[in-house]
Amino acid sequence: MSQPNSDPNIYDGLMFVALSAVVVGIIFLVMALGQYGWSGP
Amino acid sequence: MNNIVGKMLIVLNLVFCILFMCFAGAVYTFAGAWKDKALDLEGRLEVAQKATEDANSARDRETKQLNALLSAATSERDLVKAQLQDAQTADASSRAQLAQAEQERDKALADAEVASTEASARVAEAEVLNKEVQSLRDRINQLIQRARTTEDSLLDLQGRLASAEKRETDLLADNGKLRDQLRSNDIEPGEFGDSSTEEGVARVDGFVEGLIRNQARTQELVQITIGSDDKIRKDMSMIVYRGGNYICEARVIKVYPDKAICVVDEKTRTDTIERGDNVTTKLGS
Numbered sequence: 001m002s003q004p005n006s007d008p009n010i011y012d013g014l015m016f017v018a019l020s021a022v023v024v025g026i027i028f029l030v031m032a033l034g035q036y037g038w039s040g041p
Numbered sequence: 042m043n044n045i046v047g048k049m050l051i052v053l054n055l056v057f058c059i060l061f062m063c064f065a066g067a068v069y070t071f072a073g074a075w076k077d078k079a080l081d082l083e084g085r086l087e088v089a090q091k092a093t094e095d096a097n098s099a100r101d102r103e104t105k106q107l108n109a110l111l112s113a114a115t116s117e118r119d120l121v122k123a124q125l126q127d128a129q130t131a132d133a134s135s136r137a138q139l140a141q142a143e144q145e146r147d148k149a150l151a152d153a154e155v156a157s158t159e160a161s162a163r164v165a166e167a168e169v170l171n172k173e174v175q176s177l178r179d180r181i182n183q184l185i186q187r188a189r190t191t192e193d194s195l196l197d198l199q200g201r202l203a204s205a206e207k208r209e210t211d212l213l214a215d216n217g218k219l220r221d222q223l224r225s226n227d228i229e230p231g232e233f234g235d236s237s238t239e240e241g242v243a244r245v246d247g248f249v250e251g252l253i254r255n256q257a258r259t260q261e262l263v264q265i266t267i268g269s270d271d272k273i274r275k276d277m278s279m280i281v282y283r284g285g286n287y288i289c290e291a292r293v294i295k296v297y298p299d300k301a302i303c304v305v306d307e308k309t310r311t312d313t314i315e316r317g318d319n320v321t322t323k324l325g326s
Contacts, residue, residue, distance in 0.1 A: 011051045018058035025058070028065030032072040
């Protein structure tokens with residue numbers, strides 16, 4: 001029986017950075033689409 | 042092993058997420074330029090479309106104008122063709138008239154040449170006639186001169202005749218005086234004369250055989266049928282009568298054996314002499 005590791009390691013940080021990059025990329029796309037008069041559903 | 046794969050997947054996930062973010066940033070960064078470019082292109086497209094429409098409308102107008110010009114040119118061409126045809130017809134008629142005129146001109150020239158030749162002949166003939174007229178004038182002048190000379194001689198002869206008549210009158214007067222002297226001396230004149238008196242003339246009858254008058258109709262000659270064989274002598278006085286009518290006396294001027302020529306004494310004429318009238322040397326037996 002293994003004990004859950006509660007301490008975040010480097011990979012958790014990398015996953016956080018990757019998620020942040022995705023979010024930023026989506027924001028860029030939304031802004032780019034907004035320039036063409038795109039409106040949300 | 043699972044950890045290693047998980048870690049690699051996490052790293053790949055990170056790499057892809059970063060790439061996604063970069064691409065999204067790039068899209069966001071260059072999207073403005075692309076939009077401006079697109080708007081610019083749209084404006085240019087509109088301008089080009091407008092220009093195209095203007096060009097099309099201008100082309101349509103020009104096409105209409107050109108069509109109108111074409112129709113006008115076509116009608117004008119037809120008119121010009123008609124005029125050309127008329128001109129060709131007129132040209133043909135003019136050529137025909139020209140040919141006819143040339144024929145008439147040639148004919149007139151030929152006639153003129155003939156007339157010129159005839160005129161030359163007439164001129165030559167006129168020259169000959171002029172020469173002849175000139176010679177006739179000269180002849181007339183000569184004749185006039187001769188007539189004047191003849192008139193002069195006639196006047197001279199008339200003068201001589203007048204003097205001779207005067208001399209005859211004087212001689213007759215002297216003869217009468219001598220006869221009166223003879224009678225005063227009881228001598229009958231003619232007592233010692235010859236036998237050729239009127240009393241010695243025997244009666245001889247004849248007929249008028251011919252008559253002729255001079256041009257001035259002042260003197261008439263009579264040819265009678267008795268002559269020297271009938272003892273007719275020159276200067277005898279003949280009596281012309283018709284039936285019981287006395288006509289005139291005539292003096293014998295020329296005697297032939299069987300005929301004689303007498304000149305009528307106009308002072309004794311009572312009628313016109315005709316051929317066949319009787320002639321005698323004396324009336325009675």
